[in-house]
Amino acid sequence: MELALSTQTDGDRSVVAARGEIDLYSAPGLRERLRALVTDGVRHLTVDMNGVEFCDSTGLGVLVGTLKRLREVGGTLVIVCNQERILKIFRLTGLDQIFDIQDTASPAGS
DSSP, X not given: OOEEEEEEEETTEEEEEEXXXXXXXXXXXHHXXXXXXXXXXOXXXXXXXXXXXXXXXXXXXXXXXXXXXXXXXXXXXEEEOOOHHHHHHHHHHTGGGTSEEESSOOOTTO
């Protein structure tokens, strides 16, 4: 399955909703979208993964890299996910201790 991304931006806040699979094939597209947002001045980024069916280590690497870039500029990254199969990946890798993971997304302007 392909990865579909939609973005809602309000000032220095953006919500990126992902649907599909984040894997070796699709992760570069996600990386470029997130990188472009940070480059354009977004400092508070939410990645809504409630529509993600699969995420491999490449996808996790994209999220870790984005978190690092945002921290360097005083920003924040929130992961929104209520799917147990995706949350399990974060727990198994210990990334649930690094990311701010929430059940629901706030509007970009919140």
